[in-house]
Each structure stands twice: as structure tokens, then as C-alpha cells.
Amino acid sequence: MFPTSSQRKHWMFKNEDELQTLRVQANQNYIESYQDRLGPSAQPTLNAEDEKTLLKYYEHTMMRDLCKKFQPPMPKAVIGTAFNYFKRFYLNNSVMDYHPKEILVTCVYLACKVEEFNVSITQFVSNIKGDQKKAADIIINNELLLMQQLNYHLTVHNPFRPIEGFLVDIKVRSRLANAEKLRSGIDELIEKLYLTDACLLYSPSQIALAAILHSASKNQENLDSYVTQTLLGGDPTRLTDLIEAVRKIRIMSKPSDVFQPNRDLIKALEKKLDACRNEENNPDSQIYKERMNELLEDPDERPSARKFAKARRSMGGDKMTGVSAIDPNLSP
Template sequence: MFSTSSQRKFWTFNDESELAQLREKHNLEFIAKHGAHVDEYQRYNVFLSPEEERLLLKQYELHLKEFCKRFSPPMPKGVVGTAFHYFKRFYLYNSTMDFHPKEILATCVYLSCKVEEFNVSIGQFVANIKGDRDKASDIILNNELLLMQQLNYHLTIHNPFRPVEGFLIDIKTRCSLANPERLRGGIDEFLEKVFLTDGCLLYAPSQIALAAVLHAASKEQENLDSYVTEMLFRDAGPDKLAILIEAVRKIRSLVKMVESPAKERVRIIDKKLDRCRNEENNPDSEIYKRRMREALDEDDLVYTGQTRMSLDTSGVTQVLSPSAS
């Protein structure tokens, strides 16, 4: 159950300011570690600011969504939701300058396939990625343990999809709403957008699910307020009901504010990242290759060339291997 889960205990935060502080902390830690040689006043000309990191991650979240949508065989919703959780969690405690999001993104999706028991082999998985698929496999498998470590091995995710089904069954049973199935389109649209926000780090899956149902009902010009207050939470005290209503309001507000970052701004940030990223974690850098050679015999190296591969997302080619464009 969510109430006793690691998700509730370790990965559900009080508010957006707490998330912002964590992200800023790890941004500053990276700059302090790697920017000792840079004048303090010039550091944000060389390194990414917290705001730039957030914009970049918002763009890569869109790529994650499109990659999952285009995946073959078709990917269950639970896999997509879990991948978003992993991606967001990872970058609460790591900077994009340390680990490039185009590599972590693919690893998050691959790990979520395993955890959600969506059985695809690494070969089937990288068949969805353009370019050097052997190299793609190597990058993903090399990052898999790192990802699990950074998630503290808290891999079970409670997504809002199951609570949605519970609400729909209850509405069919106890509510006079005609044809509740017509809400599904609005619910799916809402949940797709909610993963582009920090909602899954701030609210319970059941709260997100209820917000989706109420949003879909309002789109159908239906009002479920009496169902919520008189049936669903009839025995809840006024304080608990007020907390729930405020949570639903905030979740819907987050979704309303979803917008794509300006492509030109993201392109500039991406170029900046290529110049300031940690070369020790760059599979195309000599430092990284040397470190791999120290860990493995020369004959065991899978790749050393400069062939690149990319995620086939929404018509925008994003290089997964992190060499500069």
C-alpha cells in the first residue's frame, strides 16, 4: 500500500520549494567540485544554472513521453509512469552536468520495463533506438546499476492508474453519472500531462487519480462534487476533506501550467551542457574509455568508436551518446 511504501516515506515531498532546494543544492555541489578553476562571477557562464537544468529536464521529459508512445511493442501505462518516477527521482539528487539526461532517460525506461514485468529483451529495447544499437545497449547496461543505487533500490512505484479504475468502478456502482467510461479520454490526457509536472513527487497516487477523474468530468460538463463529499468521503472529517480538496486543486493547477520549453533556448542549453559536463561520465571521452579499460581487458570492450545513436522521439533527433552535435 502507498501509505506504508518507500515512495510515501522517502520520495513524497512537502512542497515545490523543497524540490527546488534539493535541485539547487546538487547544482551548486557540482559547480563547486568542477569549477574551482573558474572565477566565481563567471561560473554560470560556464556551467548550467538550476533554471537551465530544469528547462533541459522538461524537454527530456517530453522526449521520454514520445519515446514510450512510439515504443514497439506497445508499452503499458504503468511502465511509462514508473519511468517518469525514476527519471525525476534521479535528478533530485544528481546534476545533468554529471549524468547526461539522454543516457539516464533510456536507462529509466529500460529498468521500468523490468520492474513492471513488461518483458522485452535489451535487443528488443534498443531496436527502438536509432543508430549504433550495440553502443546503446552498453550505455544502458552500464548505467542500470548506477540508477538503482541512486534510487536507493526503492524500485516499486505506486502509479495513479489503479486508483483511477477503482474510482470508475465506484462511480458506476454508486453514482448516477451516465456512461462513466466517457471520462477515460479526459483522464488519460490529464495523467499524461501530470507526469510532466512534479505532481508524482508531491501527492499520493489516489489524489492524482481523483484530480484526473474530476478534470475529465468537468470536460464532459458533469459535476461530481456531491459524489466526492456525500459518498466517497462522507465519513471523513471536514479537515481531511479540506486537505483533499486543496490537493486536487493544486494538482489540477500544476497540469494547467504545463508548457513546452522554447526549443531555441533548450538547444543553447544543450550545447552548453556538452561543454561543461563531467567527462568521466561521458562514454565518448578518453577519460571514460580509459577508466573502462582499467576495469576490463581490452578484448572485452564492446565499443570504442565515435558512432552515435539517438532516441527517435517526436521528430526531434536527440543524440543519446553525448558527443557534441
């Protein structure tokens, strides 16, 4: 149940300012470490706003180029869980430390496992253009890292079950003649909310109700009496809080708040990122190759999770990643 879940306890936040504080701190932590390590040779770095823009671009890309085009079709719960993982990871990590392209595909692959969408790694990477073998290695090498950064809080409560519950209740206890016609509007809002921080700020049931009321409004249906009297029993305190939450959720989904990629800006930020990223995590760098060779001294022995964890620690705090193999469609 959501009220007693790790999601409620550890991954829900009071407001967007709290999220911004965490992201700024992650950015500053990397910059300080990077400048201490390289001194005068350090390249100009991304600021927190630059990182936010890149992350929004990769969220947009994850939905457009991977989740929507995935074969076999990807269940909604997998998509929702993947977005939760991606947003959580970058609350405490910088894109300069871990490139979003590699974390993106790892989040989706781990979500497939957790939500029991049974696809093999071979089948998964067949949906990624480029060097699929190297892409598989990237995902496998980062899977343990991702779980560690999520504190092994892998169960995600998405809004889909509450949506189904509300629809059943509306059919039974409201005057709405055809509740099923709300589904397209519900899906529309949920998809927009994937590209916002709603899952870190509002409960699944609040998001579900916001989606239902959004769809009812689009279909020129009125569910006010259902919400105020049937659902909340006329309690004015609960009603005020709920109306405010629903209002804010719907505002987050407005076109002005949903990211529209500026390709020139993204290309400029990617170029800057390439110059200041952590080379210990760059599979094309010499230091990365040397440490991987140390890890794989015995070519006949498959590395264990413990060995990968040890290698990450030796690379500076659980850092072992790669990006170059992943689809040009996931590049600006």
C-alpha cells in the same frame, strides 16, 4: 500499500520549494567540484534554472519520441514508473554529471523490468535510432547506477489502480450513467501530469481523483455529491484538504505550466552542457576510454556488476555513463 511504501516515506515532498532546494543543491555541488577540479580552465556552467529547462525538455522528449512510439505499445504503468525514476534521479544529481539523454533511456528500460513488461535489451534498443549496440551498452552500464541513486526503491505506486477503483465505485454508488466515458479525459490529465512534479507532491489516489473530476468537468458531469457524501461521508476536514489538493493538481496541468520546448534555447543549453559536463562520464573523452580499457583488460570476460561499480567509484563516485549513441530524435 502506498501509506507504508518507500515511495511515501522517501520520495514524497511537502511542496515545490523543497524540490527546488534539492535541485539547487545538486547543481551547486557539481559546480563546486567542477571548479575545484579544473580551476581557471573551468567553462561556464549551467545554473539550476538551466538544468530545470533541459530536464523538462527531455521529459517531453521521453513521452513524445520513446514511450508513445514504442513497439510493442508500452503499458501506462511502465511510463508512470519511468517518469518517477527520472524525476527522483535528478533531485540529487546534476545534468552536468549525468546527461539526461542516457538516464532517460535507462529509466525506461528499468521500468520495463520492474513493471514486468517483458522486452529484451535488443528489442528495447530497436526503438532507438542511432548506434543501437552502443545504446545497449549505455543502458546496461547505467542500470546499476540508477538503482543505487534510487536507493533500490524500485516499486512505484502509480495512479492507475486508484483510477480503476474509483471508476468501479462510481458505477456502483453514483448517479453517473456512463463512467467509462471519463477515460479519455482521465488519460489526458495524467499525461500532462507526467511533465510536472505531481508524482513527488501528491499521492496516487489524489492524482487519480483529480483526473476523474477533471474528466467529469470536461464531460459536463457533476460528481460533487459522490465526493462529498459518498466518498468522504460529509467530513468537512477531509473535504477541505482533498479539494485543495485536487485544485492544485489541476492547476499544475494547465497549459502555462506544461513545458513547450523552445528549440533555440535548448540548443544553446546543450552547447553549454557539452562544454562543462563531467568528462569522466563522456564516452568520447580519453579519460573515459582509458578507464574502460582498464576495466576490460580481459576482452573474453564479461564485466560483472561489481566490476562496473568499482569502475564508477574510480571515476569519482559511481560515475560511468555515455550519451553519444542515443537517437538524434532525442536531440534538439
